[in-house]
Amino acid sequence: MLFDTPAPASPLLQNLNPEQLAAVTLPAGNALILAGAGSGKTRVLTTRIAWLLQTGQVSPGGILAVTFTNKAAKEMLARLTAMLPINARGMWIGTFHGLCNRFLRAHWKLAGLPSTFQILDTQDQLSAIKRLMKQFNVDEERFPAKQTQWFIAGAKEDGLRPRDVETRTDDDRKKVELYQLYEEQCQREGVVDFGELMLRSYELLRDNDPVREHYQRRFRHILIDEFQDTNRLQYAWIKMLAGQTVEGRFVPGDNSVLAVGDDDQSIYAFRGARVGNMADFVREFEVTHQIKLEQNYRSYSNILDSANALISHNKKRLGKNLRTDQGPGEPVRVYESTSDFAEAQWMVEEMRQLVRDGIDRKEMAVLYRSNAQSRVIETALFNAAVPYRVYGGLRFFERAEIKHALAYLRLLENKDDDTSFLRIVNFPPRGIGARSIEQLQDAARAAGRSLHDAVAAVGGKAGANLSAFVAKIDVLREQTQGLSLREIIELVLQHSGLIEHYRSEREGADRIENLEELVNAAESFVTQEGFGRDAVAMPVDELRQSPASQGLDPNLPITDEPLAPDAETGETMSPLAAFLTHAALESGDNQAQAGQDAVQLMTVHAAKGLEFDCVFITGMEEGLFPHENSLSDHESLEEERRLMYVAITRARQRLYLSHSQTRMLHGQTRYNVKSRFFEELPETALKWLTPKNQGFTPSAFGYGGGYASTRGGSYGSSKESFASPPVPPQKAAPSHGLRSGMQVFHNKFGEGTVLALEGSGDDARAQVNFPRHGIKWLALSVAKLTPV
DNA sequence: TAGATGTTAGTTTTT
DNA sequence: CTAACATCTA
Numbered sequence: 001m002l003f004d005t006p007a008p009a010s011p012l013l014q015n016l017n018p019e020q021l022a023a024v025t026l027p028a029g030n031a032l033i034l035a036g037a038g039s040g041k042t043r044v045l046t047t048r049i050a051w052l053l054q055t056g057q058v059s060p061g062g063i064l065a066v067t068f069t070n071k072a073a074k075e076m077l078a079r080l081t082a083m084l085p086i087n088a089r090g091m092w093i094g095t096f097h098g099l100c101n102r103f104l105r106a107h108w109k110l111a112g113l114p115s116t117f118q119i120l121d122t123q124d125q126l127s128a129i130k131r132l133m134k135q136f137n138v139d140e141e142r143f144p145a146k147q148t149q150w151f152i153a154g155a156k157e158d159g160l161r162p163r164d165v166e167t168r169t170d171d172d173r174k175k176v177e178l179y180q181l182y183e184e185q186c187q188r189e190g191v192v193d194f195g196e197l198m199l200r201s202y203e204l205l206r207d208n209d210p211v212r213e214h215y216q217r218r219f220r221h222i223l224i225d226e227f228q229d230t231n232r233l234q235y236a237w238i239k240m241l242a243g244q245t246v247e248g249r250f251v252p253g254d255n256s257v258l259a260v261g262d263d264d265q266s267i268y269a270f271r272g273a274r275v276g277n278m279a280d281f282v283r284e285f286e287v288t289h290q291i292k293l294e295q296n297y298r299s300y301s302n303i304l305d306s307a308n309a310l311i312s313h314n315k316k317r318l319g320k321n322l323r324t325d326q327g328p329g330e331p332v333r334v335y336e337s338t339s340d341f342a343e344a345q346w347m348v349e350e351m352r353q354l355v356r357d358g359i360d361r362k363e364m365a366v367l368y369r370s371n372a373q374s375r376v377i378e379t380a381l382f383n384a385a386v387p388y389r390v391y392g393g394l395r396f397f398e399r400a401e402i403k404h405a406l407a408y409l410r411l412l413e414n415k416d417d418d419t420s421f422l423r424i425v426n427f428p429p430r431g432i433g434a435r436s437i438e439q440l441q442d443a444a445r446a447a448g449r450s451l452h453d454a455v456a457a458v459g460g461k462a463g464a465n466l467s468a469f470v471a472k473i474d475v476l477r478e479q480t481q482g483l484s485l486r487e488i489i490e491l492v493l494q495h496s497g498l499i500e501h502y503r504s505e506r507e508g509a510d511r512i513e514n515l516e517e518l519v520n521a522a523e524s525f526v527t528q529e530g531f532g533r534d535a536v537a538m539p540v541d542e543l544r545q546s547p548a549s550q551g552l553d554p555n556l557p558i559t560d561e562p563l564a565p566d567a568e569t570g571e572t573m574s575p576l577a578a579f580l581t582h583a584a585l586e587s588g589d590n591q592a593q594a595g596q597d598a599v600q601l602m603t604v605h606a607a608k609g610l611e612f613d614c615v616f617i618t619g620m621e622e623g624l625f626p627h628e629n630s631l632s633d634h635e636s637l638e639e640e641r642r643l644m645y646v647a648i649t650r651a652r653q654r655l656y657l658s659h660s661q662t663r664m665l666h667g668q669t670r671y672n673v674k675s676r677f678f679e680e681l682p683e684t685a686l687k688w689l690t691p692k693n694q695g696f697t698p699s700a701f702g703y704g705g706g707y708a709s710t711r712g713g714s715y716g717s718s719k720e721s722f723a724s725p726p727v728p729p730q731k732a733a734p735s736h737g738l739r740s741g742m743q744v745f746h747n748k749f750g751e752g753t754v755l756a757l758e759g760s761g762d763d764a765r766a767q768v769n770f771p772r773h774g775i776k777w778l779a780l781s782v783a784k785l786t787p788v
Numbered sequence: 789t790a791g792a793t794g795t796t797a798g799t800t801t802t803t
Numbered sequence: 804c805t806a807a808c809a810t811c812t813a
Contacts, residue, residue, distance in 0.1 A: 069802065097803045121803080194803045229802095271801060370799050375805090392801090426789095433789060585803060605800050627799055643800080666798060667804030 012050050012083060016043075023291045024048045028057070030242075030252060030285035032227075032278065033260040036322045037307070037649035038298030038611065042072075045223060045260055046079040049091075052221055053084060060090035062220035064241070067095055068229055070586045072609070076225075092219070096234055097194055098585055100201040104192075105573060105581075107211060111204050114190040116414040116577065119584035123398065124419050125149055125193045131422065132185055133178065135441065143174065151175045152182060156195030157272035159202060159233040189416050189450060198233050205240040215241055220255050227261030227281070231272035235280065243285070250284045257285055263318045264311050267605060267643045269636075278318065296322045296649075298611055300329020302685040303655050307648040309682045314638045322649070331687035332655045336674065340373075340619070340663040344380035347616055350656070351386060351599060354614055361387060363613035365600040367647050369625040372665070373618065374601050381599065391602035396521070396588030401502065401511040405518055406583055408492045412477045413577055416450035425451075425469055428501035432469065436462035485522045485575040493519070521588075525579050604647045615651035617644075620659040621672035622755050623767065631755075644677050671757040738766055 013021055020040055023033050024047045035041035049065060052058045067073045073094045081088055092099055101119070108115050120128060129152070130145045155165050162180040167173045186192060192200065205212045222242055224230070230238075239245070243253040259281050266275040281287065296304055304322045311317070337343035351364055366377055374390055381388045396402060404427055407420035414420075426432040439462055444454035452473070455466045476495055480488040493499050493515055502508030502515070573581075600612065604625075619625055626640035648655065659674040738744065742754045744766075752768040 095803065101803095119803090122801090197803080268801075270799080372798075372805095429789075431789090587803080603800065624799095629799065639800095664804075 010051065010054060012047055012054060016047070017295050019291055019293050019295065020044050020047075023293065024051050026258070026289055026291075028256045029289065030257045030281075030287050031259070031289040031291070032282055032287050033258065033291050033293060034318060034320055035260050035262055035293040036296060036320055037262065037265060037646070038296045039293035039322070040295075040297060041225075041260055041262075041293065042075060042079065044293065045225060045258075046076055046083065048258065049076075049080055049221075049223065050083040053086060058220045060086055060088065062218060063091045063093070063223070064099070064219040064221070065091070065093040065223040065225070066099060066238075067093075067225040070095055070098070072225055073098065095585070096237075097197050100197040100237075101581060101585060103201050103204075104197065107204060110208060110211065111200050112187075113192065113200070114414065114416075116190060118191045118410050118414050118417050118420070119197065119581060120186070120191050120193040120419065121398070121584055121587070122149075122194070123403070124191075125153075127422075128185065128191075128419050129178075129182060131418075132182055135445070136178075136181060138174075138178065142171075143178070148175060148178050148182075152179050153193075153195050154272060155179060156193075156199050157231040157233055159199060159236050161199075185418075188448075189418050190414050191417055191419065195233075198237060202233060202237045202240060205237070212240060216253055216255065221258070222255060223258045223260070225260055227259040228263050228266040228275050228278055229261070229268050229273045230277050231274055232277075235274070235277045239284070252285045257281075262320070263316075264314070264320060264642055265608065265646050267608065267639060267646060269639055275316075292320055294320055294322055296324045298652050299324065299649065300326050300653060302328045302331055303648060303651050305685045306332050306655070306681045307645055309685075310641060310648065310677060310680045311645045313680045314641055315634075316638060328685075330654050332657060332681070332685050334678070334686055334688050334690075334692075335656065335658040336690040337658060337660045338662065340376045340660050341380075343618060343658050343660045344377045347377065347618070347656075347658070348380045348384045348386060350616075352384070354654075359613055361597045361599045364616070365602065365607065365610070365612040365614070365650065366616045366618060367602060367604045367607050367650065368618050369604060369627055369643075371603060373624075376664070377601060377618070381601075387596060387598040388601055389596070389598040391600065391606045396514070396517070397583045398587050399511075399514055401498065401514055402518055402583075404498060405489070405493060405496070405515055406580065408473070408476070408496050408498075409489065409576060410580055411452070411473050412480060412488075412492070413574075413580060415452040415473070415477075418444075418451045421451045424496070425466070428497045430465060430469060430497075432462070432465050436466060440466055480576075485526050485579055486519060488576055489519050489522050522579055525582055526575055604643050607650050608646050611650050611652055613652050614654040614656070615647070616656045616658065617647045618658050619663070620657050620675040620677065621663070622675055623670070623672055624663070625675055626677070628767070641677065641680075673755060744768060 013024060016024060017040075020043070023031075023044045026048075033041070033044065035044065045065070049063055052063070053060065065073075065076060067076065077088055077093050080086075080093075092102070094102070104111050104113060104117070105115075108117065126145060126149050129149050133140060133143065133145055133148065155162075162176050162183065165172075165176050165179070167176055186196065205215065219241055222238065224238065238257065239250055242255050242257050244251045259278070261278055263275050263278055266273060269275070282290065299307075301324050304324055308321050335343075335346060337346055347366065351361070354364060355361060368374060368377075371392060378388065378390065397406070404424055407417075407423040410417050410420040411424070422437070425437065436458070439458050440451055440454055443457040444451050447454055447457060452470055455463070455470045458466055472495065476492060480491055483491065499512055499515060502511045505511070604617075617625075622628075623631070625644065626637055630636035630640045657678070659672070659678075661671065663670050663672060738754055738757060744752055744754055755767040755769050757766050
């Protein structure tokens with residue numbers, strides 16, 4: 001046996017494999033768990049917490065467990081309460097942002113925030129930035145608001161305030177200036193964005209010794225899920241809670257940090273995630289225990305072998321190999337189609353067969369690299385009347401009508417929230433146009449006040465209209481005092497005129513339905529167990545509670561110390577404030593019609609953490625997957641490979657990979673070669689449904705005569721080849737005579753390989769990989785390319 | 789102020 | 804090719 005662990009004494013520890021058991025029962029100290037896909041990571045994490053509690057090593061108040069998504073946090077909590085009859089309230093289990101919010105609600109004064117601070121989501125943040133840029137006459141051509149937003153969010157992810165950002169160019173300086181102005185605006189309005197929640201919490205911990213020491217003493221065990229996805233700031237935040245930096249050197253504290261992650265599943269570098277945190281963690285936290293969970297309980301070995309072989313092409317790895325006790329299972333099926341249309345058509349037929357073989361549609365997933373690819377697939381499924389569900393897109397709290405209603409509610413809470421003010425000042429229309437608003441903004445700027453407060457300074461008809469609006473809000477605020485959350489929302493919906501407005505709109509019925517759903521959401525928020533956990537701050541109560549009062553062993557070490565200076569701020573939030581927080585931090589499931597047996601469509605990113613019996617990975621082409629923007633540098637190509645690794649490991653039983661010779665993109669037909677990832681998969685695990693290495697010959701490879709499907713295996717077998725699907729108009733072969741995969745010669749760059757072709761006639765372009773000069777796009781009307 | 793028309797970009801995304 | 808956005812005209 002690998003680990004010398006005592007026989008499981010507790011029923012908690014039964015049925016754990018040796019590595020899992022070792023991880024669950026690790027002694028105090030810092031440790032890293034490398035948890036492969038499908039290796040029972042969540043189980044280990046929750047059992048670890050349960051075991052710590054049950055063996056009296058820690059009280060619930062001493063636990064800090066951090067995840068990235070609300071879903072993961074909820075699942076952890078649910079599993080934990082199923083394992084142990086404990087009061088989960090004292091535990092800090094939640095997302096980074098949820099916990100930071102909780103922390104800031106408790107210490108708002110020390111953090112320099114109003115007690116009613118509101119949270120800006122990404123949309124709100126963008127509109128706040130646009131407003132700011134207009135106000136300061138920033139050229140939006142040179143500084144697109146989106147880019148400014150990206151810059152600010154990126155800086156915060158790295159823990160940088162404006163003065164910390166290095167500037168080289170004038171553009172940099174301008175961006176930093178905007179960052180500074182944005183900060184001042186947010187501060188004035190009493191709002192914080194997602195990054196700010198993290199950064200403020202971090203800075204308060206860093207700058208306030210009593211607060212930091214309190215929480216350091218309190219959280220004996222810190223557990224972090226998906227550690228490979230942490231950004232610089234999140235890692236720094238953890239260090240703040242679990243150690244000291246002495247003369248620039250980090251010294252781990254005496255609490256225990258358990259980081260769980262998988263470097264091979266790091267797919268969020270583009271939003272600031274830093275896999276390097278894993279190696280840094282091992283070094284800086286002087287990790288003595290590293291455990292690899294490599295036993296996979298999800299997939300058959302053909303699938304795992306494919307995943308292992310693929311990911312072995314990455315250089316930067318901590319090293320890990322998944323294994324399973326299940327047999328080889330079915331081969332990984334590979335299909336080549338002539339067009340994206342045909343690819344979708346084939347998939348629909350295949351799915352129908354799977355349904356006939358008794359597979360639930362909800363156990364089938366179609367994964368693609370980018371959202372744009374879903375369209376063709378949706379059309380094919382729709383035409384074939386196959387129920388499907390697309391992940392992604394607007395979530396409940398992001399819908400316009402919901403955001404409008406929330407803006408009213410937010411203004412009741414915080415009158416200075418100008419973003420909310422502007423959203424609804426003329427919605428529904430009440431005769432307040434751009435001119436009036438401009439006047440108001442000028443007045444507000446002059447007085448250094450919020451829009452709400454500056455209304456009195458605007459005269460004339462505009463002023464009257466504005467005053468009427470503000471009066472309405474103020475009256476609503478009065479009227480809603482003491483009402484229940486449900487009553488507040490109902491009253492606001494009525495008096496805002498939103499319902500009425502949507503009633504007169506053609507497409508309004510859905511929106512009204514959603515607004516009614518908002519009342520329900522609030523209702524269940526109040527009654528459900530969710531209330532009071534994530535959103536409401538009650539740290540003072542918790543802190544003053546002794547472990548004994550939580551129904552635990554009174555001999556446990558007391559970890560709850562009296563709180564730092566502004567402890568008096570621990571008053572419970574109003575249900576409205578809590579609900580608004582909830583709305584901002586948890587944009588709502590986007591499970592529109594959950595429960596229906598529908599095929600699941602989503603990007604590979606969205607599929608992380610999920611699993612399905614049958615998985616189709618589509619669009620396996622150079623330029624798409626790996627994405628063309630990732631081809632130029634090694635780092636991002638490795639991330640693409642990890643993405644493919646994530647995609648493969650979603651499948652339990654059956655995996656399909658498909659690629660198409662042509663694909664409509666941006667309204668033009670592109671000619672693609674199959675993905676390089678095919679070359680990185682083990683031939684023995686694959687089964688080519690279409691002849692391998694079929695060159696690109698549009699006319700020679702038609703529809704219908706494709707292949708005789710000879711499925712075997714667990715789903716029974718079917719023999720018939722497909723009925724010919726409708727034949728779409730076939731594109732003529734391109735006139736330039738080039739094909740993907742061809743070797744060509746260029747006068748300047750020399751010999752190269754054609755990777756992709758797009759456009760036709762004068763617009764035709766070719767993407768060519770020149771070994772000495774890299775990958776280039778060349779306009780065929782200009783560049784002379786001769787086939788070698 | 790609103791609807792109409794033009795313009796432009798177009799990976800991946802949770803909080 | 805679209806969808807989202809911005810600008811223009813009734």
